[in-house]
Amino acid sequence: MRRKATIATRFDLRFVWFHERLFRLKELKADMRKYSVFAVAREAMRSHKGWEPQWVSPEPRSSYDVIIIGGGGHGLGAAYYLAKEHGITNVAVIEKGWLGGGNTGRNTTIIRSNYLYEESMDIYEHSLKLWEGLSQDLNYNVMYSPRGVMMLSHNTHDMQSFKRHINANRLYGIDNEWLTPEEAKKFCPPLDISKTARYPINGAALQKRGGTARHDAVAWGYARAASDRGVHIIQNCEVTGIRRGPGGEVTGVETNRGFIGARKIGVSAAGHSSVVMQMADVRVPLTSNPLQALVSEPLKPIFPCVVMSNTVHAYISQSDKGELVIGAGTDQYHSYSQTGGLQIITHTLDAICELFPIFRRVKMMRQWGGITDNTPDRSAIQSVTPVPNLFVNCGWGTGGFKATPGSANLFAWLIAKGEPHRLAQGLTLDRFRTGRLIDEAAAAAVAH
């Protein structure tokens, strides 16, 4: 009798398990509806009741082939490309907060690829090419807008430096051109090019394919497309430790929702990269600094492009909502506070008001800070680590948004193959031992 009861209980449990699996399968299979004009029309006919969640949020499995730590654009994108290009779909993205709530949702959305060194041009141009087709690829409007990025030159040094960049870019097949002050004014009418200006302009470099995109949509678009390919997206799940096997290799992560096993781990944790890497006893050459940005009250369309000035340190564009989006510089000290000093912002606004006198009476609406992970040479790290099966994508510092698709794409390659893609070979951790730095810090002056 007893034996029978045990079997019956076991059967019941199996039955429950089977139903649970079936239910989960159904949940996961919730076929992603393609977004199109027809879908909008169809939903308009039935009071928009048919829209489904963009990604599913399942309970974590006990283990995965790959765990990505960090649910920003880079991490979600890497999961998407792992599934799409490398056939690895047993993947989880683990995010301690909400998707895109870190630097992905805090940046000023500038996209360009006019860097000086080949290692940088390789990855940023790869990224720019992916930006150009990203909305179609993801079936999600990331609002990539190639409205042109103009970098102002204020003195002889700027002019020489920018022309060097332009020549380097054009020799490498990347568009970048020199504008006279008059041509710059024609391209961006609000610009003050008078000789008596506080910061007179003697020319500008223009990358026409550069521009902006909608940052939230990038995170959401990648999440939706990755989820559709079976990737698990797990939010509100903080990694508290990285567990290692007898050979030192990673075996999984400790989280506030328990242990989750993993054959490989990719760390894509931006400002918290040092903290996460230390869980695996790896020290990285990073300093986390506050970086602030702010937006104005919404205005009618007035500003046609992105303008950056390294010398007076300001960059500005207008979002599709109409807000002027303005980026400040990093604070000098290392901090995880996600706030910065007010003097940094006022310094930037001083410069903006001098360059664009018409904005002097515009009110600023919101201001915020993020944590940027900066390397000594201001170039990113995408690398294998001394710990087997642990990979890191960090050090994007103040310029990670523009790199999102390219970085994610090449990070997926690194995780899948265990060695860097040709275009990311220079970004290894090893360069700090060999001394083969990619010194964009010197090449880009301030803004990045």
Place this chain on the structure above:
Amino acid sequence: MLLIHCPYCGESRSELEFRWAGEAHIARPENIAEISDEAFAEYFFIRDNTKGIAWERWRHIHGCGRFFNTIRDTVSDKFLLSYKAGLARQPVPGASEPVEGDAA
């Protein structure tokens, strides 16, 4: 904006007078020409980047011009102590035991 105490001037002044100078108590190896590339990278590039209590250097560049050390919480940005350069790593005020990792 931070309010920073200079142990030489004996005054708390605005951050505008100071320049951040990185993590404190990193000693330059005396045999720098002989150490391995790994050891040099460790000394020159690798940093703790601590989230929490951090020991760091500041320079009162628009004041007395001198370097000094501080203890600061990098989550709240609150300064806990300023002390003169050359002193050993100071304990965290109010902490009964030395903070973990406080070896050097």
